[in-house]
Amino acid sequence: MVLALHCISSEMTEKKVYELTVDPEFRDLIPPLNEEELKLLEESLVADGCESPLIVWNGVIVDGHNRYAICRKREISFSTQEKNFSSRDDTMLWMLRNQLGRRNLNSYQRVELVLKFEPLVKSAAEQRMLAGKAANPVPTLAQGQTKGKTRDHLSEAAGVSHGTFAKAKKLVQSADEETKRELRAGKVTVNRAYTELLEKEHEGETKICERCKQEKPLSAFSIPSNRRSFSSVCRDCEKEISAVAKSAAEAAAKPADTAAKPADIAAKPADIAASSEPPCPIPGMVMHNGAPIHVERPLPDTPEMFRYVADLVKSCCDSYVIGLTSAMRRYSDGMGSEEHNAQILEMVRRTNAQVLTILNKRMEEK
Secondary structure, three states, rough: OOOOOOOOEOOOOOOOOOOOEHHHHHHHHHHHHHHHHHHHHHHHHHHOOOOEEEEEEOOOEEEEEHHHHHHHHHOOOEEEEEOOOOOOOHHHHHHHHHHHOOOOOOOHHHHHHHHHHHHHHHHHHHHHHHHOOOOOOOEEEEEEEEOOOHHHHHHHHOOOOOHHHHHHHHHHOOOOHHHHHHHHHHOOOOOHHHHHHHHHHHHEEEEEOOOOOOEEHHHHHHOOOOOOOOOOOOHHHHHHHHHHHHHHHHHHHOOHHHHOOOHOOOOOHHHHOOOOOOOOOOOEEEOOOEEEOOOOOOOOOOOOHHHHHHHHHHHHHHHHHHHHHHHHHHOOOOOEEEEEHHHHHHHHHHHHHHHHHHHHHHHHHH
16 A cells, blocks of 8 residues: 555635535544634634635545534535545545644644554555565655554654653553543643553552662652653652762862862762772762763772772673663564664674774773
8 A cells, every 4th residue: 555645636616615525534533623722713714714625535525624514504605625535545644644734733642643543554564564565664654665663653653752652652542531631732741641640550569769779659750751661760869869960060060179079979879888988079870860870070090999990880881781681672573573683783793892992992091
């Protein structure tokens, strides 16, 4: 099935009150206007008439359902313009692109709209597979053809990230109607509504904070905007870590003779805090918003300071392994292919080569 749309438009008809066909499936694909929007539209049509033609396909409305209902009720004349789409699927895809390009929709509304076309995209993928064109990607809804899974095409069409798309999809499927109304009105963000939904679904469950090691209810943990699961560090620890990072960054910005002393820094990473030796003035790796950050400042040029460098290297290695493990857990069977395996191996090889280059260069200097 070709999703790159080709249609020929006819000339506009003369204005009068036409009787057109309303296809329930076409009508329900488009997000309904709220009461205020309907009121404003009716006032505009009564005052100025229907200036733009209603778009039809074989006499069926594909754009202008609200205007049609108001014009029929108020007996306002309107014109029509016929578009000759090649299929019903092409017609629906045109409706989607038209709505996404014209209406001021927020992230949730865009995902909600695009999800209505998910079966159509999946069907296109299946048809191409059956036709022996599995090597060719399914065309996106927005334009042309690109690689990726159905989810990628849908999130691209909605103009949101994969993470936001997944969260909004969960809300479309599971949130209550009041929450959905607030999302459509922009009164609550996707991330906040998603967090509240997961807290309700996991009410009574607990989690151990990786930093303070205390068992706390899941509501004590945030969900970062770029993730779909609860943070490994509780909110209280995140606040402390943010304060540490800010303090360390401020100290690093000071001239050497006015730099903060160890006592000036309220908290330290767990590995340094556990040491019986005096702490380094600048923490090496700290957690900030669920991710490690490195606050750099020169260390005293003595052999005793090597342990801090070793700790930093170990933290970097641990973070690399943890991150790669997390990524590979998400590498599902449906994504697997020889081509994708080769891409991952090449990325790892390239990274390892860069690491060795850095190490060898620095060691040669020493």
